[in-house]
Amino acid sequence: MTRGTRRARTWHKADYDLQRQQLREGAKVLDESRKAAVEQVRGDTARFFRDVCKLTPFWYQLELAQLYRENQFLAVRWPRQTGKSTSIGALLLQDAYENPDLYIGFIGPSWRQTKLNIRRVASFCRNLPAQDVRVQKTRISFSNGSIIEAFPNNPDTVRGNTFHRLYWDECGFTPNDEDLYDAILFTLGTTNGKLIASSTPFNSDSLFWKMCNHRDYSDFARHHFTYERALAPNGPLSPEMVTRIKRQFGDDPARWRREMEAEWAEDEDVWLAQSLIVSCVGTAKNCGEDLQEFNPEASYEGEFFGGLDLAQTRDYCVFAVVERVNDRLLLRHLKVFSQPTKYTHVLGYIKALQDRWGGFEKIRVDFTREGPSIISDMENAGINNAEGVNFSVPRKSEMASLLKQRMMDQRFFYPLLTWEKPYRGDICSELNVERYELRRDGAVGFSHPNGTHDDVFWSLALACYATVTMGPEPFLSVVPRIANRLSKIRKQLVRRKMLGDTH
Template identity: 35%
Template sequence: MPESVRGRIDRYHRDLENEREREEAGKRPLTEETDVVEFFKHLGFRPTAYQEKLLRDKSKLILARWSRQSGKSLVMAGVVLFNALTQRGFRAAIVAPSLRQSRKLIDKIDRLISRLGIDVLEGLPRKGKLAFRNGSVIEALPNSPDTIRGETLNMVVADEFAYIEHDKELYDAIIFTLSTTNGPFFATSTPGSRDTLFFGMATDDEIFGDFSRHHVSYREALRPNGPIDPEFLERIRKQYQTDPGRWTREMEAEFADDEDAYLPRELIESCVMDNIETFTREDVIGGRLSRTGKFFAGCDPALKIDHSAVAVVEKQAPHIYVTQVTAFPQATIFSNVTGYLNLLNERLQTLSRIYIDETGLGGFFVQDAVKSGLKNALGINLSLPEKQKIMDILKRQMQDGTLHIPRDPELMNEMSNERVQLSKTGQLQFSHPAGTHDDRLWAVALAVYAARNEITPYHPVAALGKNPNYIGPTFDLRRLRLGVGPFNTSNPGDPPWTIANNRPWNIRRW
């Protein structure tokens, strides 16, 4: 039976009323709580002292370096949900090392919503996205700068930020998404590698001094002050007995050297000297550099993935000082690097030797460098035995206290991230973690390798009237006669006799 006119009018009226109620609800906060700590309690949780400190932090850049099982994810879920409920049209993004991990935090927020006892979502929750009746949205996004770029967000949480690849590019994209809203950025994680942006945010006061930092170890999180059970802690402690670095990172929330790191952080720090007379690439290109001394250089050329790097050391026997390390942008053409080496050769009037990695395409680079006028350039084939020899010399100089480096965070991170493993053949294999580089390190190692022995500075033959690099005998070859016999040589150190055409020749007296 068709619906009557009156019935259609009543239904239309009800729809209008429902729509008006939704609009009115969208204008009102979805929770009566106005304090985030009270809201956390309303959800049924009693925040610890360190959790309350983070909940009340109003900073725009916040770093949470917390141990495992300290309640970090719960607090972040509470912070994001509170802002979504109290701000109309609030937009938050969650990023993590993988989309699956980002969605785990979304699931935690969804479980908190069930504790509210009221319907706050617009429709059913979708995988990785929560849409609220007040127009707020919380979404899990891939950890890709291209995905984030172009968004306008009120808050971004980067969970396990120490383990996100391309963290620098992602952070740049995130900052721009928050630029118009002036919203907060949360970087939360247990410590990982030192060659990460998270390490810089946690330790570099000069660049990241505006970050509000929260550090929580297992000690602060033990019951009754936190959620960690002492029995659970002892089980974890036993499991990590053979992996102290992991215990340091995950339970003490401190940065630690991996057991397979070739150069311990403490050794690197011991080589840092603040008053080294360094110079920059701009000094070289701009012509402001004019130095005398005993200089040696190392070059690690690269094409697309890595950076071409050049390092210069000054030798004041027995000490060696790293005076400059420069890394060129990725995909820099070889001719630019060669041109820079020629400028170095010109500015440093006593650049004795340039050692260049000639492995792979580096062989062509060395040939072009010599053709361009770098007669003091020498190619080094970085085979496994040669790498071991070069790195052994570098490490010995550091241990002896004769190698001094400037406080260059990028160089120091590359040094601390170099890994070593023993191969089946008994040779050391060097590597670096995925997403990191070691170009600066090898440039420095090659420069130190070049400086290990004194090398006679190069002088043109025309300037001296003879070849100063001649290593043959100093006696007059016209004085040779066939046979061997007693005689006196004219110059100390001359051989008493020589071999030519498989026959001995004696030096005649005049």
Template identity: 35%
Template sequence: MSDESRKELVRLILEDPTLPLRLHEEAPGLVSEAARDRSLLRRLSQDPVLFSRLILGLEPTGYQEELLRLRDKRILVRWPRQSGKTRTLAIIAIWFSAFHADATTLIVAPSRRQSMILSDLIHQHINRIPGKIQKALFAKRQRTTIYLRNGSRIVALPNSEHLLRGYHANLIIADEAAFFRNDEAIFRHVLTPMLATTDGTLIVSSTPWGKNTLYYQYSNDQDWTQLHITWRQARDAGVYKPRFIKQIEKTRKTNPLTYRMEYEAEFTEEADTWLTQDLLAKAVDQNLEYTPFEKKAEGIYYLGVDLGERVDHSVIAALQLKKRHLHLVHMHRFPLGTGLASVIGYVKILRDRWHRITAAYVDITKHGDYIIQDLHRAGVPEAHGITFTQNNKQEMAQILRRRLREATLHIPYDRHTLDELNVERYQLTKTGKIALDHPPGTHDDRFWATALAAYAAE
């Protein structure tokens, strides 16, 4: 292509906001040609929205454009579920690294698995870049670290002080920051000092969870640029499909607390919650990951088996004992309608693969002792039946909460588990007992499976 033709192409790209996306989809070769023009490169370096459309082929919404164009140094993002937050953060990481030489972008999350979610999305976006441009930008790509030819890199890490120390960062994206167990140490003593010498940018995003966190403090700090939207902006931007909107409306009616937190992006929690959000957030261990069902493992394990079938899910929780501390290392929820024989088989296989399961406490309230007999015949002599009564439910729930308060129960970052542990409500009866239940439309099967396992470990 001649210089004159290239300049004309660039002029059209800059004048017609719909052309960059069409070119990316229909003529990626022309995108590569246009990117050879220095004036376009300067414009791309100043405009991440144009970069998103032309180089990545992604059309941001209005509120996503606002985040992409921000140049403030401290930004807090509080958006509802499925509103494109992770996608937008991934675009920022790629654009920033492409146009800032010798810069380090850190992706920090409550666990390695969570940081990998954003890192994997970054890789997916890079794969959308036309081949010639992609080769010109990137030198080496690994799952946790991406190296660019301009000397920059993108690194994904859990919020571990040990792993984070030693880095100097120009951009830090802290995702699901409300779940950083050690948030004071991480933000004040590790992440913020990293940015002091580079005058770098810190973007903090999360589901609003708990009020005893730095994320909550930052959300009320006028020195931070606040980007808060609700599900309505995402709906109006066409991000949500009609079926998802119906799900939101159903959640609003059946579970107002979840609706306000997940879709209004509000900090909220009922006063009668048994395990508070702050208590659970402090128990999240950034180094803890679930042990897969297929993996052989050794240690001292305690199982909790909450049996359901048609209305409730059957759930198996496994706690591993290490130096008087319990670690939630396995959580499996069966689909509704799964037969009890499948649950028994699952427990049997776990017992055969893991050395050693010391006790397996099983809810027999609906099914009786024959379940325990079947487990014994299947080769699980450690199975012990528990009939749920108000007294022993209170005892199990108190053990679970005591363990969390004493910081002797550690859980991985798993939003499904955290949500169900947080769902249980309590009230005092006239006899001075504690009655526990969950709101209509919610499930507490993971709560009771974990409580059974903790009870077995006593």
């Protein structure tokens, strides 16, 4: 035998059986110790959170548990980053584990959202006895007969089940919320079951607003607090985190009020109303499928159009892809590139996506700063059908108006996207960031609050604009005597366009 080498160990069947038996006994001991530990915290939410879920139980989570025990309907309105979904998921896990034969449903604006919540709860199950729980992608089953299961936003699917508990996450961002609520009442009626609805406030004409404010929904227990009450040591928010969030929101007090004070707020001069934005979250009910973002690493076939909003340092470079299906536009992909942006990386990403997805019918690119050279760079990189758009005042008005009209006509839908990098954002807030004003010449000017970003908004507008023919930019020469009259006519046309009256 060569020096330095070791002889491979020979395993006999007896050795294998012994090792296997020892592993089984070790697993049994571990399972028994876990079972004993869980039994010790039975009925004690604070200890269940701490020992099983490994969560620090703050005062507001214990208040929530008390309200959950005492009420049938509960509306939860907490600031961002305080753990709404995590806390409610842990609470329902305790309920399912300790009480037999409960059927608990998770619903939300999208299938993706509900599966994410199931995944959160599944992460807590590793501290439960393995023999007592079985985790699947959309379902968690318990040995006592209880089940936690995720469901898409489809009233017909919900109505066909009999639930003892229902958790409705991001209720305020759910399109067709009244239809879904009717189905929920039917399915809870036979069991006298409980409903927990939670959300960040958004549009004030939503069902969630009624749950939290209207006298007709006085049977809802309401749990609400602002970020000040969740600052350390009373909550997970540190002053540094709050300062960072405030810097991200910039000069957008309405968003700060919604997300950190958990109150309703909307500026009057936003281009896209909150109710319009929520109505275009794609579900099986309004667009025929529960929209989910396509995997950029996979291959797809379709009629795809792209919108590329370029930036390098101060703003973000964003690429949006929509697919035209039966005269409807469906958002299939949204990529926000990190700063500082290198255009070689952006073009490489688009080229790879083009090759995987069979090409783009058209890509509209904001080349206001870079000029035609960026289109040449795209062509040299092998990217086809790219066309530059100069962001002049009339052209921006044309694109923004087309986006708004497609949404009002229910011809543009998107999944309920959220992202943590390169900054924390979600598609509804990004669409709600753009402001407008009527200028003295009758044109519409667009802007966004300082410290915020409108790159996602314009990439989506460009993608929708890629589906139509771009005509020459309008030019009018006005003689002084009729300038005032023409200005009035322009203002009337702009108002009609904003109201959706194009006739």
